[in-house]
Amino acid sequence: MLDFNHIVGHEQIIEHLKTAIRTGKISHAYLLAGEDGSGKNMLANAFAMALQCEQIRQGNIGDAAEVKACGICKSCIQAASDNHPDIIRITHEKASIGIDDIRIQLNNDIQIKPYSSPYKIYIIDEAEKLTEQAQNALLKTIEEPPQYGIILLLTNNLNSLLPTILSRCVTLHLKPIDSELMIKYLMEYYQIPDYQAELSTVFAQGNLGRAIQYSSSEEFAEMKKNVLHLLKYIDDMELYEIIDGLKKISENKAQVFDYIDLMILWYRDVLLFKVTNDPNLLIYKSEFQDISKQANKRSYEGIEKIIAAMEKAKVRLNANVNFDLTMELMLLTIKENGND
Known part of the structure; x- marks a missing residue:
């Protein structure tokens, strides 16, 4: 997992999430909407890591620009290694995310208080694969979540989700990333030649994940x-x-x-x-x-x-x-x- 400073672009979404952390006005359900490779997982991971960071919990966050995970506390180390007991990723073995996946991994589990953190955070990637029955099961938890429960839904297709789900989530739309930022990132972090970075960026149309894939x-x-x-x-x-x-x-x-x-x-x-x-x-x-x-x-x-x-x-x-x-x-x- 990475902190906000490692994310390219999406400044408005990052500022929204930082403000929520700084003010303590955190929603129980967020919906990150954007095409595959646009950065949904990076944003969800950074947000979850910051919410659980021990330094932030102690109020050591500085001004708004510096609201980010410290990266060195036990919680951050666990989050960075995808081994945090209170950051749970919903998995599924079939083509869709079924009602049993939601009941067992989320609805039942969320009734148990956090192991070592103020929150239990559930990340549902590819939320467009939720069946209607699974969405209705999820809706019951979103409507009456425990105080410590936070659900992050990530999707490339908002139309696949029920209006009742959409109405109860804070929806954050991922926009295309500025080309210059993407070219600079590819050249600095992947040592991609400038002409190749530029072609990959143009071809990716603001999608950093796709640009990385094309360039390599x-x-x-x-x-x-x-x-x-x-x-x-x-x-x-x-x-x-x-x-x-x-x-x-x-x-x-x-x-x-x-x-x-x-x-x-x-x-x-x-x-x-x-x-x-x-x-x-x-x-x-x-x-x-x-x-x-x-x-x-x-x-x-x-x-x-x-x-x-x-x-x-x-x-x-x-x-x-x-x-x-x-x-x-x-x-x-x-x-x-x-x-x-």
Whole structure:
């Protein structure tokens, strides 16, 4: 577990949680909503650790900016090693979180007073997997919790939860993290080169967990390599060669959206360079020479048509339009706008 200072972004949520600790106005139920990899678990862990910290309990918290776990007391050490008796994670073996999971691990357990802390904190990750029966069982505890009970629900889909659950929780929405913060974090903590950190950050769209995954994934690096090879030589290839090339690199159809997004970033670079003539603004900085060549050959209208065709391909694939036909139409647009 990490303290608030180790979390990138989410300043408003952190300030809300710190204020709750500082004033003692802590809700019995919080709902952290954000996509997978956005930082829900880090926020929940930091909040739980701070709530149980012995230094904070003794009032040694300083001003609002310094409300954080000390990291050295027995409680913090237990929390950091995921071995705190009063911070409980709800687990489940099936695809869903069932009523028995909630009854046994939470409803029954919460009746027992904390072992060594002022609170018993229950963290339910993937709360969208709660069955309706499990949610109704949980609702009874949320409505009448013991004074020491705190429940943290983490979800990527608020619509999966009952309105009665939502109405009784303090809901905190995780927003995309600032790109500069993410790039700096990747470079400092993971020693990722600047160009790679920037591409991963843009591709992750404000999701730090996803950016970390992309920046360190051999599979993503190979995907990027294959896409760039196709795009560099696409103007000199026959349509059947392009289609064969794309089929090879998108054999896993679940990844085809990632391939298309990488291609969109390429043509946005081409368009940006055509407008600004500034290589420092490019995402694919290391491919400056090839981007420059394509920017000189293509018209503004042609590049915009290509990007629009790719966005349309994503819409068609989402609507389950024939895969091969969708790809062929997209690639045909690229070829038709190759030398305007």
